[in-house]
Amino acid sequence: MDDKRSKAVTEAFVRLYKQGLVYRDLRLVNWDCVLRTAISDIEVDYIDIKERTLLKVPGYDKPVEFGVLKKFAYTLEGNLGEIVVATTRIETMLGDTAIAVHPADDRYSQFHGKYAVHPFSGRKIPIICDAILVDPKFGTGAVKITPAHDPNDFEVGKRHNLEFINVFTDDGKVNSNGGSEFLNMPRFKAREAITEALQKKGLYRGSENNEMRLGVCSRSNDVIEPMIKPQWYVNCSDIAKEALHAVTDEENKRVEIIPKQYVADWKRWLENIRDWCISRQLWWGHQIPAWYVTLEDDILQELGAYNDHWVVAKNEEEARDEANKRYDGKKFHLSRDPDVLDTWFSSGLFPLTVLGWPDDTEDLKAFYPTSVLETGHDILFFWVARMVMLGMKLGGDVPFSKIYLHPMIRDAHGRKMSKSLGNVIDPIEVINGISLEGLHKRLEGGNLDPKELAVAIEGQKKDFPNGIDECGADALRFALVSYTAQSDKINLDIQRVVGYRQWCNKLWNAVRFAMSKLGDDYTPPANLTPDALPFSCQWILSVLNKTISKISKSLESYEFSQATTAVYSWWQYQLCDVFIEVIKPYFSGNDFASERQFAQATLWFCLDNGLRLLHPFMPFVTEELWQRLPSPKECKRTESIMIADYPSTIESWNNERVEKEMDLVESTVKSLRSLAKERRDRRPAFVLCRTQEGTKVGTQVEEIIRSHQLEITTLANLSSLTVITEPEIEAIPSGYADTVVNESLSVYLELQAINSAEAELAKMKKIDELKKKIERLEKSMNVPGYEEKVPQQTRSKNEENLESLKKRLLLEETAGLSL
Template sequence: MQYWRQNRGTQRRNISWIKILMCWTHGFSAGLFPLTVLGWPDNTADLSTFYPTSVLETGLDILFFWVARMVMMGMLLHGDVPFRKIYLHPIIRDAHGRKMSKSLGNVIDPIDVINGITLEGLQKKLEQGNLDQGELEKAKEGQKKDFPDGIPECGTDALRFALISYTSQSDKINLDIKRVHGYRQWCNKLWNAIRFAMIKLGDQYTPPATLAVHTMPPICKWILSVLSKAVGKTVSSLEAYKFSDATSSIYFWWQYQLCDVFIEAIKPYFNGSEEFESARGASRDTLWACLDTGLRLLHPFMPYITEELWQRLPQPKEACRKDSIMISEYPSAVQEWANDKVENEMEIVLDAVSKLRSLRPPTDIQLRSPSFVLCRNLEIAATVWCYQAQIATLASVSSLKILTEDDPTPPDCATNIVNKDLAVYLQLRGALDTEAEHEKLRKKREEVQKQYDTLSQKMSASGYREKAPQSKQDDDMKKLATLLEELEIISEAESKLDAKN
């Protein structure tokens, strides 16, 4: 130990030279790697078949030191570049955007994210390093600030999904452990979806070889349509190396369409009533198809949990079951599932649900109250009637009644404007806060008025009529008329509210 202290400077210089030589050796071997793994210098079948390779994934910081040498050596020794495309992954930094450094104490070991670690464990690792006392204290303070409770156990899948979703951040990833842990909690959502499915499918359920989509309830047609769209978006994103877009598409479908809407909407079908026998069967088949396709779609991003959950799903009798989801066919968009009409209808339905839910008082969030929907044309009325049960279920109301413009406004109701043809009411039974309702309408008026003024100013600008295409002018005129109608509806709602006082 005494010798090491006396000769520490010399040893550090020697270690630096060793590291430099190792880097150059690695660079040389990396340059030969695409050739040697395929049998070069012999003219093997693998070399003629697979060289040049398709894509190299690497970091921007070694683009010149390693990648350029691979290209030059490939061209020199075999007459062609070793790969056609290069995908540059971002460099991972801490949540504050700082480069990871031992002296700052912000270096994150992936194993610690996967398995979790206490603050004491993190600091013990620092003490086992070669930091001097000043750097050690500084690093410990940094860890206390960033990880006061340590790092929670996140698992491999959550870390993998988070890193892929971060790739939209250009050449840097500001890694926030809270986001990784959020995906760990999302994994619980996947487990709950499969648990719900296994209960509702039952032990004797056998999936059909094909789905009779045309005979299904609208909610089933909708989830299959948006699933097909999510599959298409994911596949095209992967082909374009836009991995973050792929994760966004998958996450949105699983979280906001399958779990938050479809699973909640079909729960009443399983109450045992004979009235829903047909819808119950269609919901089972649709649920199985969604989970089977959704898990295969998610598998490259979360391989472990998808394998575990997929193994639990029943398989069709006619199918030759694969031993693993890994060797199952990756999903592709199903054109027969696409249904723009149903998707447009569900967009209106979900807007109405959102507006109804926003009317519930924070103090009575669990209270189910009567609700009403005012439809100003027959097309909207037909859509609401078709999805009446789904709106009531998703909005958590006790009843839903459809009104026309000739019907009187129900008493003691909070109101919200969905669009120019649709308004929703929630009966609060004496709990109506008139002042709060006036404030909501005032904010809505300001929002719509701002949109109206902006669009009106744009259409009045010099050169608009000469430069804007006629189709664009027609669309803007329709939008302006729609906004004006919404302002009139808000004024009408304010007048009715004043009349009650």
């Protein structure tokens, strides 16, 4: 509403008017009787009603009946009988100006050109023939015509030059055109009163259920009343085609919508677009730059009485000059249109006005068109399509090349947030936390009626029995970004946000631990030479490199949830769970002096890159932690992580061999941990390496395990680890539980007697299950006619499965011999 924006809005309106795209017309509009203004088609929500339904309507104490088709009779002039019509909006009969029948319907041929008499006003109503509107097979085959209150009837009224009688005031009450009997009666109370009056006159012919769509305002929930009003419109036919092609023309695509599923919505809306009603009867907004010229000799002196008396100009002085040219020598009075512009008209100019348009500024030259627009998919047409249409027409190009649409946030149950349900989540309350009493207090300070308040309070008690914990901005931000995998809507569970707050704490503790290992005077090197590093350091750099690559690709493709998953997995499962644990022996004595230095350097590089990777998703905690990191030699860091370079991959860090070896180490550790269950006491373990006949796999596995005994011992929390081969299996004492890691590897862990029996039972159960699988497969393969009836491909697959099951059984039974 500032001067610059107001100037731009006026300029846009005037330019579009001079180009013939803005015009004024008397048409049916979607009228909101609560807001007392016209609203656009896309501000109307529709409720599908199958049968008689009672709905609450703003301004009415009792629910209003919908989904009912009521029939009544019009008496024909000259005692010719009656003609029965049906309607779901019987209150509009006060404005009926015709009855339409099909010209080929023999039932009404004798009534063509005759008149019916209105039961309340005595107005003569012509019987007209209209093959376009009337379906003789539907209802009675006769249709009441109310041109001022129905879109279809409006078109009939224009075709047959009928009278347009508006029977409602702007706040939805019957006006003087509706007759004194119902004057000032709210429209839905008039519905009941008119039905009763028709019954008294003997003209009511009953009712029946009727399936219908009811239009309601998306803002006020008021039932839309079609009303005939003079309004300003934008002709959208040509500019909508340009906006449509900008997205759908594959050979010359200028705008990309992400996710792609919304291209179909874009296409559907713009292909079926109607002219845009841009005037609103509100107090707040950009006033329309149009002045009405009232000539001294005009018969009708009311504002807007003559549609050709409007002049459009940037200010009153220019309007006066235009009026003087048009009405040379005549005396006149100028009155500015009191209406304001639809908020989406001024919002649609945003990409232009923010850069200084209509002035030819340096910013406009440098930055228009912009690159990416991020917004919610619910305003794709309200705002985004209007920006594209107006940007192309007034700015000469599309306003942005990409449109990223985020999901809409719902509650944990998938319900739309509503004050009356008590499920509205205020981001500030998630960030700072709030008690259940505080949530109740917020509701009580609103404008809910007592019944709605009671329902809302119960909803809060159910969803937030202990209030909402303090989560912080970072946890909320990370949760919302991770939720974007749900491209349509986010079912926001506060407990997930709480989980990320706890992860922030873990992140803080992990970095604090790492900093303690670096020491107060530590200065990291400028770079690393991976080949000189210990195995675990080579591994963490290699997986960090892959994480950097995956996150970069995810961000480039706007797959933000994949990016959060990748950065979370690296920090949680690779850096914290593995690397920080596996390097602890390097800091526990003097035996690993060189490894300790390498581990410190690698740890610093991991923290620096990891925090920069995480920063877009958790800006506050990463800034705080990054500032605590020491600076590397001969390198001045930026003042803030926010302006530091985002990590990029380093080719020399890639090491597939090391990653494969660590996969085997982790599988071995996982098997040992599964045997230990919840116990964390240090115990001895054995690893049995088997040689597979005709391959070197077993030998290679043995070499890997022997070379990484320290890592396995540390991660599995073992007191000792002995690597043996099959000839040495007798060396395993009794009282050990075992499990198979893979075909070349089994592990054994010492257990207490109480757990040994449990382990043996589990072992026997596993062996029994394998025997049953083998028995079932062998039975199916030995049925008569198997070789002839079963395809060769299926038989081969069954043989492979059988061999694999038998090999697995042998491994389990062999592993069990040491118990």
